[in-house]
Amino acid sequence: MLDTKYLRSNLEQVAQALKRRNFELDVARISALEEQRKQVQVKTQALQNLRKEKSKLIGQAKARGEDPQPILDQVSGLGEELAAQTRQLTALQAELDEIYQAIPNLLHESVPAGLSEEDNQELRRWGTPREFEFEPKDHVALGEFAGTMDFDSSAKLTGSRFVVLHGRLAGLQRALIQFMLDLHTTEHGYQETYVPYIVNKDSLFGTGQLPKFAEDQFKLAGEQEYYLIPTAEVPVTNLVRDTIVEADQLPLKRVAHTPCFRSEAGSYGRDTRGIIRQHQFEKVELVQVTRPQDSYAALESLTRDAEQVLQRLNLPYRVMALCGGDVGFSAAKTYDLEVWLPGQQAYREISSCSNYEAFQARRMKARWRNPETGKPEPVHTLNGSGLAVGRTLVAVMENYQRQDGRIQVPEVLQRYLGGIEVI
């Protein structure tokens, strides 16, 4: 959510700024509604004031043992008028809230112009794609050859976009998770956090998945309105919802491994082969909560923390600055890490690191006490995958494959697999 005060007093500028992300703001409608709201609000509050004054007089009259009837006569009919005004005000506010909640975050000035992912800007590359002396296979072929990646079973158990991993490959995924958690907790200063995989709608609203992206979520049946988490960003960031963090507690740096659940509505044709796009996947997520002045430095360091995982695994990647049209709804700026996949002969997204500035914090009422003003002010929130485990597994399989179809175990992972070097 944008700062409504700022939005109201800078409507035209905001509308102009939002064009960079291809979003049309209905300035005329908002102005008209706001004007109406103001009128109704002033009238409502005047009536409330009148009621309060008269009620006070009644109380005082009664205390003196006088007959309050004359004053009671004065307020007859006031209740209905007030109720009508209140209904109108509530309706107007609901309409405005709906509009405001659907407005995406403002972009940081450094975000490159552009409308689609073709306009994303490559910032740097690391590593050199390996020269194969044979035709490299993709992860599906490798997994099926070894009998460790089983789509027949997952289709039987559940349906499409799920996978069953067997034996050493399942172990390799577990090793990746542990490696990532260990790296971020021991070398990058993140505190490991375990969180629920089911959250309520307030949490999803706080990070911006609701109300606009309800169809992307798995909603549970039952009396409670519960959802499976689409990413650990939701429970971990919402830890600071409705709280005031002391200045000396910032930055908060948290890392969590969770499964993630996404309906993938609207991506029916895409990435149907393999485990690139699944309804359920593992992810290690980095979350930071910072003072506003620190958030862009934090975005750089958080991105480097994610990059470290790829570097230690010796996987070639590139860093992309997403263009205005490709930055997500809640983010002000996003870097994507794309890993080289020999099976696809392409760089594919494996991490997305974003600064949300105060956008999520305002929705969540997550604040810190600014020592300079003494006032509670919204914090800045950031998160990034460090990394998407399923896709990292794909990258390891494809980059470390041997001609015989077996997979060399990256050195940093061997200690997690009892020292074995090949699976």
Add this chain to the structure above:
RNA sequence: GGAGAGGUGUCCGAGUGGUCGAAGGAGCACGCCUGGAAAGUGUGUAUACGGUACCCCGUAUCGAGGGUUCGAAUCCCUCCCUCUCCGCCA
């Protein structure tokens, strides 16, 4: 699942129909005291929206939503959460 207690400001905590945005304390900020500090002491210290404009004024908010009433933190209903005891259970 059964029985009971409770949810109030940054925190603790009083308040059971009217003068309550809310006693008291802690914390924090500023001042006094001090060579300096501690102690002591004085003052201040919620958020949102609106009006007016930087001086204030109004309205709302005491877990959430509804109701009763001229008037609700206080009474009634529904829901959520926390704690204690019992039962069941990984």
